[in-house]
Amino acid sequence: xxxxxxxxxxxxxxxxxxxxxxxxxxxxxxxxxxxxxxxxxxxxxxxxxxxxxxxxxxxxxxxxxxxxxxxxxxxxxxxxxxxxxxxxxxxxxxxxxxxxxxxxxxxxxxxxxxxxxxxxxxxxxxxxxxxxxxxxxxxxxxxxxxxxxxxxxxxxxxxxxxxxxxxxxxxxxxxxxxxxxxxxxxxxxxxxxxxxxxxxxxxxx
Numbered sequence: 001x002x003x004x005x006x007x008x009x010x011x012x013x014x015x016x017x018x019x020x021x022x023x024x025x026x027x028x029x030x031x032x033x034x035x036x037x038x039x040x041x042x043x044x045x046x047x048x049x050x051x052x053x054x055x056x057x058x059x060x061x062x063x064x065x066x067x068x069x070x071x072x073x074x075x076x077x078x079x080x081x082x083x084x085x086x087x088x089x090x091x092x093x094x095x096x097x098x099x100x101x102x103x104x105x106x107x108x109x110x111x112x113x114x115x116x117x118x119x120x121x122x123x124x125x126x127x128x129x130x131x132x133x134x135x136x137x138x139x140x141x142x143x144x145x146x147x148x149x150x151x152x153x154x155x156x157x158x159x160x161x162x163x164x165x166x167x168x169x170x171x172x173x174x175x176x177x178x179x180x181x182x183x184x185x186x187x188x189x190x191x192x193x194x195x196x197x198x199x200x201x202x203x204x205x
Contacts, residue, residue, distance in 0.1 A: 029135035036138045043121075043145040050151065051114060053107035061157045063087060068095030069104070090203025091159050109157050117154040120165040121145050127172040130179075166200025173197050 055061060064087070066079030071092060078084045095109055102108040121141055128137040144150055153160040173194030180187040 029133065032135040032138050033133075036134070039138065039142050043142065046146075047114065047117070047151070047154065050155065051110070052155075053105075053110050055106050055110060055155060055157045058156075064092055064095060064157055064159070067092035068099055071096035072099040088203050090199075091162065095157070106157070110155060113157065113161055114154055116161045116165050117150070120161060120168060123165065123168045123172050127168055127175065130172075130175050162200055166197045166202070168197070170194055170197025170201060 063079060063083040067077060067083055067087060070076055070078050070084075077089065077092070094112070098108045098112065121144060124144055125137050125141040128140050150161075150164075170193075173190050173192070173196070176190035177187050177194060179185070180190050
């Protein structure tokens with residue numbers, strides 16, 4: 001490796017290690033950091049109270065559910081004239097697997113989407129934390145969690161939340177891969193996260 005490349009790598013490590021070397025927060029940032037656990041507990045309670053295992057039927061969600069029912073019932077990847085030719089296979093396949101395991105109810109898919117939402121918040125926090133102080137990561141994650149659109153999509157059988165999870169996971173995996181390369185660490189975990197994130201974003205699962 002050339003000297004200039006080594007210098008660039010050291011600068012990259014220092015930049016990505018900024019949260020670990022930043023000065024202690026004071027004022028409002030310090031208050032946010034102290035309140036991080038209560039804030040996240042409050043978010044968890046909101047999601048728990050709002051969960052009812054039901055979903056609002058719409059055109060897109062009906063297409064996903066119809067395709068999943070066709071797969072689970074052995075009729076093939078068909079539902080109407082449009083869905084089977086225009087919707088990626090990933091999300092309906094997941095729904096079909098849940099239907100085979102738990103029946104046609106909506107509780108299991110809603111629980112899975114709730115888990116996806118929680119994972120999205122966790123990965124968002126860890127991604128932001130790689131570059132910024134804790135109070136910034138807490139603020140952004142809390143903002144995502146309390147966003148009305150995000151909360152609504154958590155209770156709908158749609159690909160929005162899986163897609164978002166795929167995006168943030170692939171970004172997190174890419175940043176971990178850069179850190180692993182700079183620090184000469186094993187990149188296996190970063191590569192797995194990157195591939196899984198890209199798959200989720202591409203297939204909607």
